[in-house]
Amino acid sequence: MKIRLALLATLIFSIASSAPSLAAGERFALVIGNAKYPDADAPLKEPINDARDVADELKRDGFIVDVGENLTGDGMRRAFDKLYGKIKPGSVALIFFSGYGIQSNRQSYMIPVDAQIWAEPDVRRDGFSLETVLGDINSRGAGVKIALVDASRRNPFERRFRSFSAGLAPVIAPNGTLVMYSAALSSVISDNGSDHSLFVRELLKEIRTPDLMAEEILNRTRVGVTRASRQEQVPWISSSLAEDFSFSPGGAPRPSNALPAPPPAEVAVTPPAPPPPPPAPPVKTATAPTPPPPAPPKPAEITLPPPPPPAPTIVQPAPTTPPSPSALALADDPTIKGLNDKLDKDPDDAAALYRRGQVFASKGAYDLAIKDFTNSLRVNPKDVEAYNNRCWVRTVVGDLQAALRDCNEALRLRPNFVDALDSRGLMNLKSGQNKNAIADFDAALKINPRLTSSLYGRGLAKKRNGSIAEGDLDIANAKAMDPNIVKEFSEYGVQ
Structure with a gap:
């Protein structure tokens, strides 16, 4: 009987500090694509392909990338902990998440594939708060944090809430943070039926443009998405960066009144870590995920009760x-x-x-x-x-x-x-x-x-x-x- 929350695919993107001492910082990325949610009628088409394409691009840009596909709650927690363990003062930390997201209590949550969400408190129990993740990255010494969130989808959990709060919420983030959502605050978008999202397609096109700084790349991405969608989808950006940052390892920062941006360090690229196996599947439905997670068993059929008597008895x-x-x-x-x-x-x-x-x-x-x-x-x-x-x-x-x-x-x-x-x-x-x-x-x-x-x-x-x-x-x-x-x-x- 519950009115759905309208909500989410989320991406987070973190990058190292603006102080001169961070010039030699390594670049680390965690890229997550969650597509197979048992509560949804069908797997999402976009997140896995988008995550793989983003990971490939970030590797070319000098990031050490871990990739997770269809991660459970335990899998996402281990992936975040692994990222936190790598960060040192001066590191660049990037998190990309594509899947379902939910706004709850004025925070945005990334949802793992095994989330059991039947009431709003379950969101805070099973989801991962964007603000919390950014805070944890910041506390470990990353100076520039960038969060890109592609989770503004109509999700299968929103019908379970009697209150309504669509889309994602604004982020209260530490200094040195650049945040981008694929759609406007508190709004949701429909899947375009393609194997790749419009947001990621425009983002990758702009990242590959030489001599652009991060803020300019995201602003150009917003313009591209807005035009391509005929203003149906307008990404949201918030920045507290103190200076320019370039995704490209060879990109020279432009002059500014702030301290000069550090050139990115050359780093070795490591292959993505395989996602961990999921725990026991939810009881409602199950769809067989693509490797690496094994397919959860299908629950037993439940016989529906017969429909109530016809109209005259009511x-x-x-x-x-x-x-x-x-x-x-x-x-x-x-x-x-x-x-x-x-x-x-x-x-x-x-x-x-x-x-x-x-x-x-x-x-x-x-x-x-x-x-x-x-x-x-x-x-x-x-x-x-x-x-x-x-x-x-x-x-x-x-x-x-x-x-x-x-x-x-x-x-x-x-x-x-x-x-x-x-x-x-x-x-x-x-x-x-x-x-x-x-x-x-x-x-x-x-x-x-x-x-x-x-x-x-x-x-x-x-x-x-x-x-x-x-x-x-x-x-x-x-x-x-x-x-x-x-x-x-x-x-x-x-x-």
């Missing part, structure tokens, strides 16, 4: 939600304003319609959210996320017959879709179909035993069905995991 309660804010009242919201601009140019932009529907739903503008999800489905009739989110919103406002159709369609398109089971369970609970609600919540909890909303909903349904002790136990366990769950359900009109 009693429509009176709407219990407060009046929705109007489109005019929300027009000044920066995220909505940006999406409005996109939709003015292309009213059939399904991704923008979907994202605006999420924002409207998170702000209680349910009628507007339903309209946007409906228009998104008109353009893309197989968008299971839009069906599930419309089911959830319709359930909240009490349009239960329509909600049931949406949830059933989502489950037809994606059997065992845990969020649609959770949403349909709520719909059954509101309509008084307690046995069907228990069946839906049971199925959802078999897939994810930590899904608090299904656990709490099942407890309510069990109590209504006469199993008081079992229901009280579910409710107590759900409240222990999420103390706000009672208030949340009361806002849905369920107590």
